[in-house]
Amino acid sequence: MKQLKSLFLLFALIAILGSANAQEKEIPKLDNPMSVQYLKKHLRKSQPRLVFNSTLEKNLRKRMKTDPVLQNMYEAIRLNAESVLNQPLLKYEKEGRRLLGVSREMLYRINMLAFIYRLEKDPELLNRINDELLAVCKFVDWNPSHFLDVAEMSLAVALAVDWTAGDLPASTIQLAKEALIEKALKPSWPDDGEVLWWVNGENNWNQVCNGGMIAAAIVVANDEPELAAKTIERALDGLPHSLAAYLPDGIYPEGATYWNYGTSYSVVTAAMLESAFNTDFGHWEYPAFKESATFCCLMNAPSDWYYNFADCGDQRSENGDVFLAWFAAKSGNKGFYEEERFLRPAEEMGKLNRLSGAAMVWLSQFEEQGEVKLPGAWKGEGTNPVVVFTGGENDPHNYYFGGKGGNGMVNHGNMDGGSFIFELNGVRWVVDPGNQNYNQLEQAGFDLWNKEQNSQRWTLLTKNNFGHSTISVNDSLHRTEGLVTFTNFIDGEKPQATFDLTATLGDVVSSASRTFTKDSPTSVLIEDTIQKSEKTELIVWQLMTTADVQIVEEGALLSKDGKSLKLENISHPELSVSVVSLYPAPLQLDRQIPGLKRIEIRIPAWTFKGENVTIKVRLVGE
Secondary structure, three states, X not given: OHHHHHHHHHHHHHHHHHHHHXXXXXXXXXXXXXXXXXXXXXXXXXXXXXXXXXXXHHHHHHHHOOOHHHHHHHHHXXXXXXXXXXXXXXXXXXXXXXXXXXXXXXXXXXXXXXXXXXXXXXXXXXXXXXXXXXXXXXXXXXXXXXHHHHHHHHHHHHHHHHHHOOOOOHHHHHHHHHHHHHHHHHHHOOOOOOOOHHHHOOOXXXXXXXXXXHHHHHHOOOOOHHHHHHHHHHHHHHOHHHHHHHXXXXXXXXXXXXXXXXHHHHHHHHHHHHHHHOOOXXXXXXXXXXXXXXXXXXXXXXXXXXXXXXXXXXEOOOOOOOOHHHHHHHHOXXXXXXXXXXXXXXXXXXXXXXXXXXXXXXXXXXXXXXXXXXXXXXXXXXXXXXEEEEOOOOOOXXXXXEEEOXXXXXXXXXXXXXXXXXXXXXXXXXXXOOOOXXXXXXXXXXXXXXXXXXXXXXXXXXXXXXXXXXXXXXXXXXXXXXXXXXXXXXXXXXOEEEXXXXXXXXXXXXXXXXXXXXXXXXXXXEEEEEEEOOOOOEEEXXXXXXXXXXXXXXXXXXXXXXXXEEEEEXXXXXXXXXXXXXXXXXXXXXXXXXXXXXXXXXXEHHHOXXXXXXXXXXXXXX
């Protein structure tokens, strides 16, 4: 008995140690040698040292003499800086619970003003930078209850102090440093020892907040080396929790525009660390991070609309992507360097991205080393798996298909597992309803961020399965914790991807899978295989569109912008499709999308021939 007990304890100890080791190995880490001693030894002594340093600035000035992209972007930034001079100074004005709009505007203004000042030394710009700093540094706080606001303001103030490199009045520099310490760094270290949730968070807050604190820490490092060192050390430990979200293939689970937001801060953080310490501490080599540039490119459909799953905006900017350009500078891949967009007439570019000044540094570092073509069929796994089929370069049909798994528990996630979008001939035939204004919902008292199964969040069309092109069973909600995953992917001329929908549909089916096949250059086949359970009563196949719909024999005819698309009801031609108008949407707080409608094929369980049913629908264009 004693031997048996000892053996049991041994196995238990092995299990505990194995679990601990697994947790330690769970995510890759960044290099983290940070300490006060390391800081004092390795931090660049002279300013600027945030994104810019003397070597990088010298390279930028040299390249600007001959590089048309840099020349054009410089002119666009100069025009933006001129427009800032005509604006009133910023005030402490919150929108709902956020000061974020003010913080972002400050970051934009400093990027425009301080970048041009660095190169031209115009005293008018310096005076305006001084006035902007005095205004925001005298705010009562930077809204620490919503720490994104603090982080973006911190980056703005840090860049202003650093890029002016001692040219501001000493009193302003002192005020700015005190503000960075009292309104940013100290609030990030609560007196009770609590670790704020974003420090090790798994979403964009981690990237933004830790990035902002790194910028603040570097600026005050000479005055507060202990505070600076422990802040940077904490950030280098915490940042991998957000970088791990890109694993294993580069997908950003929060969608394309949140890739832009979260990744923009990872990019500027890596650039600041490199310029200040001559190392990014492993950002560029972090597994799946560099691959995320491919994900970013593939989320841009031929129409210039995003594949707008999760809380993603609808359309990308006509200007070049300055954060994708960082990946171009690092890799030499011309495909990530949107030269044509960067060469748009400067006067037509409008208001630039708020980090465009910083981006000029890595734009000047781009050296072409070839071009890696985007795949025509691609899949990425992770917490929000995605598949994309395209027609490749010079496709006369502008074919684009995107399908996804995931679940509602993903950051900014929806009940959209198994959903898809489809573009052909310049028309977005199958749509995702996208995102909507957070503040409007919050001010109405709407419980937006609760992801429990019965949360108010799931009453919105943009969030629930009834607003997405997927399968619904018994007119019930998807299971918010049920993860839809890949079970198969086949590349080639007729690529194919299969998702397992069983977990998200729950016990109203025994099993369910959905297969997408690009079966020709102008069509996609959607095939669902469902095994019913005792609770299965009704299967509803759904397609969301803003096209005009005509019900025809064995399907429907969609028309828009002088083009047409046929929906072929292959498996159930005897069942007529139905169309549900969703404009206006069911709820006043729903996003109102002109012309939105849901095409349905409703299949009662009693019509099944046996326990299984296969639903085949083909979408084919001209």
